[in-house]
Amino acid sequence: MHCKDQISHKDYQRTADWLLSQTQHRPKVAIICGSGLGMLADTLQCQDSFKYSDIPGFPQSTVQGHAGKLVFGELEGKICVCMQGRFHMYEGHSLCKVTFPVRVFKLLGVETLIVTNAAGAIAESYHCGDVMIIRDHINFPGLAGLNPLIGPNDDKFGPRFPPMSGVYDKDLQKLAFDICKSMGVSQFVQEGVYCMVGGPNFESVAEAKLLYKLGVDAVGMSTAPEVLVASHCGMRVFGLSLITNKVVKSYEGSEPTNHEDVLAVSKMRSEMLQKLISGIIIRMDINNNKA
Numbered sequence: 001m002h003c004k005d006q007i008s009h010k011d012y013q014r015t016a017d018w019l020l021s022q023t024q025h026r027p028k029v030a031i032i033c034g035s036g037l038g039m040l041a042d043t044l045q046c047q048d049s050f051k052y053s054d055i056p057g058f059p060q061s062t063v064q065g066h067a068g069k070l071v072f073g074e075l076e077g078k079i080c081v082c083m084q085g086r087f088h089m090y091e092g093h094s095l096c097k098v099t100f101p102v103r104v105f106k107l108l109g110v111e112t113l114i115v116t117n118a119a120g121a122i123a124e125s126y127h128c129g130d131v132m133i134i135r136d137h138i139n140f141p142g143l144a145g146l147n148p149l150i151g152p153n154d155d156k157f158g159p160r161f162p163p164m165s166g167v168y169d170k171d172l173q174k175l176a177f178d179i180c181k182s183m184g185v186s187q188f189v190q191e192g193v194y195c196m197v198g199g200p201n202f203e204s205v206a207e208a209k210l211l212y213k214l215g216v217d218a219v220g221m222s223t224a225p226e227v228l229v230a231s232h233c234g235m236r237v238f239g240l241s242l243i244t245n246k247v248v249k250s251y252e253g254s255e256p257t258n259h260e261d262v263l264a265v266s267k268m269r270s271e272m273l274q275k276l277i278s279g280i281i282i283r284m285d286i287n288n289n290k291a
């Protein structure tokens, strides 16, 4: 299926040019914040902040826990741009709209994309409040033909047939582990496979059992499209899932999942995630990385 919104290179460029005319910041790192995780932007100094509704061409956020602001700022000399709120397919956005900011970031000069999300645990050993470093993903909508890269390929961004093996940068994963160790929070840290489903409903028991059999560790409703588009245009990618709930895999006696609990757990872990992500950004140079 072809993306229903045709977006041309000029459209991305127009938004990028507008942002470049409004801020002196020239970010090398972009962060997309998941549900309830937008306070990561508060770590940035010398902020320039724009409501999505004021940015030409930008989609609008509709989900509780997604503030709908783009924040530019500095973290110990590293210039970053942070999305306080992302766009989801289940809000009715086409995947081109969901991933629109990523291509704009590329045109701003961003080289590294950090994505965070709230996700439900499928793995038995995971607990609420754990942080999962994403090793790989399963893009369920993509496997069924819902993919932001469908349609004419824009060669200025990347190739027609991009590889998706090794998308999540190994050096950044190792750096994240090291930082968690030095923060003394290794006991909360997992590493695994994130699966994107379309949402907005949480999983039925049978779906949860299926995901378990497929080797999924955590399930959510986002992230894979942004990661695909970032990787297609040559960005380095790092991703974190905050485990906000255990997905119900039994017909006996479990509490159903709800968005309020997702937001409550996000709030509980917000400080740790802030420290972890700022640590990664600050130490990227030490590891001789690109940003």
Ligand SMILES: O=P(O)(O)O[C@@H]1C[C@H](O)[C@@H](CO)O1
Pocket: 033, 034, 035, 063, 086, 088, 116, 117, 118, 119, 199, 220, 221, 222, 223, 258, 259, 262
């Ligand atoms: O934006 P993310 O993926 O963090 O949000 C997750 C998926 C749904 O939007 C919401 C469900 O509570 O949290």
Ligand SMILES: Nc1nc2[nH]cnc2c(=O)[nH]1
Pocket: 118, 119, 120, 121, 197, 199, 201, 202, 203, 219, 220, 221, 244, 245, 246, 247, 257, 262
């Ligand atoms: N699909 C899905 N998305 C989530 N986001 C946060 N928790 C969940 C969950 O259990 N399932």
